[in-house]
Amino acid sequence: MATETGRWAGVIGLGSMGFGMASSLLRAGFEVAGHDPSPAAQDRAREAGIAPMATAEDVFAAAEVIVLSLPTAAHVLDVIAAAQDAGQLGANARARVIIDTSTSEAEVSRKLSAALDERGHGFLDAPVSGGPAGAASGQLSVMLGGDEKWVAAAMPALEAMAAKILHVGPSGAGNVAKLVNNMLVASHMVTTLEALRLAEAAGVGAEDALRVINSATGRSAISEIHYPNWVLPRSFDSGFSTGLMRKDVRLARELAQSVGCAMPVADLVAELWAEENSGLKDADDFMHMGDPAADRPSYKDSK
The missing domain is CATH 3.40.50.720 (NAD(P)-binding Rossmann-like Domain)
Known part of the structure; x- marks a missing residue:
């Protein structure tokens, strides 16, 4: 042709x-x-x-x-x-x-x-x-x-x-780099969620906390792009599913295991993203994981 x-x-x-x-x-x-x-x-x-x-x-x-x-x-x-x-x-x-x-x-x-x-x-x-x-x-x-x-x-x-x-x-280097990147994205979503939950529980709104985070050293693409565009407006339509994020975290952990690299934080992140702990199904947009208002099994407030 x-x-x-x-x-x-x-x-x-x-x-x-x-x-x-x-x-x-x-x-x-x-x-x-x-x-x-x-x-x-x-x-x-x-x-x-x-x-x-x-x-x-x-x-x-x-x-x-x-x-x-x-x-x-x-x-x-x-x-x-x-x-x-x-x-x-x-x-x-x-x-x-x-x-x-x-x-x-x-x-x-x-x-x-x-x-x-x-x-x-x-x-x-x-x-x-x-x-x-x-x-x-x-x-x-x-x-x-x-x-x-x-x-x-x-x-x-x-x-x-x-x-x-x-x-x-x-060959293979691109896959390794992408899995490392997406492992960080999954981790940043969890840590940013926890930061905003703490801010709101202590009397500072999520938008105000993000203004500080994004002007300081705690910022990431999750806080600078994802939260303002998809989480805070509550559209949750980034086009990337929770199932795909779980897959990428799984592949990153399997890669770590194959090369003998301990990753205790990634192991915990994988647990938090699991359906039984996040309440999210594979088809849900992964932005839902960042919702500070969600009532998640993993985030029941201690008394």
């Missing part, structure tokens, strides 16, 4: 993040092929000018650069296996570079990268930060792991989707 520009990109997974990235690629001049199992997502893609494909393998057939925006490493493995079975990632197929923006597992990325490189294809672990708004505006931050030659091949697509591209090392 060719166009006047000759630049076809594919996006597999057209949820809030994948659709935003596909839209950013379109604005940058790429022709974009996309696939998602949801008919509604396929229809929205068509309306936006993205060529909807019936299968993920059809996306591989159309594009040389393929962006994955999938929930788990297992989904990534399934998509790669299907493309391999279709002959699209063989040694005699045209070179493709896969940009995996999923928050995945370092060891999975390393194995995929090594196997595909042997057959002349690239695989980059490229988890992102910035949420649906960043994806839609092309202002994501990308934590990138992979070989320099494949980074160079993917750079036009990466630059279309991201304002910050941080190549942090070889």
